[in-house]
Amino acid sequence: MREFALEVENLTKIYERRGHPPVRAVDGISFSVPRGEIFGLLGPNGAGKTTLLKVLTTLLRPTGGAARIENFDVVAKPFEVRKRISMVLQETAAELFLNVRDNLLTFARFHGLDSQTARLRAASVMEKFQIASYAEQKVQDLSGGSRRRVQVAKMFMVDTPVIFLDEFSTGMDPILKRAVMGYLREESAKGRTIVLTTQILSEAEELCDDILIMNHGKQVARGDLNALKLLSVGVYEISLTFAELPPGIAGDIAALKPLRSHVEGNSVEISLKVEEAKVLDVVNEISKKGRVLRVEVSGASLEDIFVELTKEK
Ligand SMILES: Nc1ncnc2c1ncn2[C@@H]1O[C@H](COP(=O)(O)OP(=O)(O)OP(=O)(O)O)[C@@H](O)[C@H]1O
Ligand SMILES: [Mg+2]
Numbered sequence: 428m429r430e431f432a433l434e435v436e437n438l439t440k441i442y443e444r445r446g447h448p449p450v451r452a453v454d455g456i457s458f459s460v461p462r463g464e465i466f467g468l469l470g471p472n473g474a475g476k477t478t479l480l481k482v483l484t485t486l487l488r489p490t491g492g493a494a495r496i497e498n499f500d501v502v503a504k505p506f507e508v509r510k511r512i513s514m515v516l517q518e519t520a521a522e523l524f525l526n527v528r529d530n531l532l533t534f535a536r537f538h539g540l541d542s543q544t545a546r547l548r549a550a551s552v553m554e555k556f557q558i559a560s561y562a563e564q565k566v567q568d569l570s571g572g573s574r575r576r577v578q579v580a581k582m583f584m585v586d587t588p589v590i591f592l593d594e595f596s597t598g599m600d601p602i603l604k605r606a607v608m609g610y611l612r613e614e615s616a617k618g619r620t621i622v623l624t625t626q627i628l629s630e631a632e633e634l635c636d637d638i639l640i641m642n643h644g645k646q647v648a649r650g651d652l653n654a655l656k657l658l659s660v661g662v663y664e665i666s667l668t669f670a671e672l673p674p675g676i677a678g679d680i681a682a683l684k685p686l687r688s689h690v691e692g693n694s695v696e697i698s699l700k701v702e703e704a705k706v707l708d709v710v711n712e713i714s715k716k717g718r719v720l721r722v723e724v725s726g727a728s729l730e731d732i733f734v735e736l737t738k739e740k
Pocket of ligand 1: 442443444450451452470471472473474475476477478479517
């Protein structure tokens, strides 16, 4: 039998505000996450990701359905749930009046760590997140990106079985982000379960064992990366580099009605939904427009799938 860290059944959250039509922010979502897995929630702005995390972390009551974290119901047993989770939400504020070290120590104490262990961990976590040099500075005096580091660093102070991260990498530089992705993988290898939301698809592609794509509160796709890629059989990414960008190429690309396209320097990238037999014809056509230095054709990326699944019909 598999052990699930999270079980979500037909969960719904409707925001009701006087004078406004109700918003079905989460609309019948079901999924479960085995222990130790990294689960990604993806979706465009307003899809309902943050609302879903708020319900799972007991900050909001669901309108319908049920969710259990480590077998505790989020509505019936919110305190049991809270003991077992730690979270960084989009608008989470660190304790602004405390310095960086005390932020970490307070958080660890709240989760029941003894002070000796907490101090040792704080030292190593501050090192990992490159915040040791401002250990004594109040969080309110830090840049946005550094505050984010402090918030995410807290997750590594404690051993809660489940971690929720709402767009954890916002404001982090690419090098730190890469390092943090590595730390998250280490936590999951230790058996902690991680649920994260992101708009950055390469992040999900690299990190997540399982992905749920949502739009308008509903699931539009679910699976590991390979399964999701099968959803978009027939979507190809073509990239070409010209010696010189041919004039009028933007119009030529638009005429192909691509799912998306991107021109940068002398290179163009086009994602197209076409029959397999026609891909090479398309490549030939575009190649005639100028002197081509490099051509590459590949299958769909997660970004293509995302665009395909969440575009307004
Ligand atoms: N407190 C609220 N009252 C009313 N409507 C809300 C409230 N919070 C969110 N909504 C609405 O619920 C929907 C889902 O919002 P939510 O913040 O969960 O989306 P999201 O997927 O996290 O978006 P983003 O990618 O921008 O963070 C949106 O239509 C939003 O306007
Ligand atoms: Mg959000």
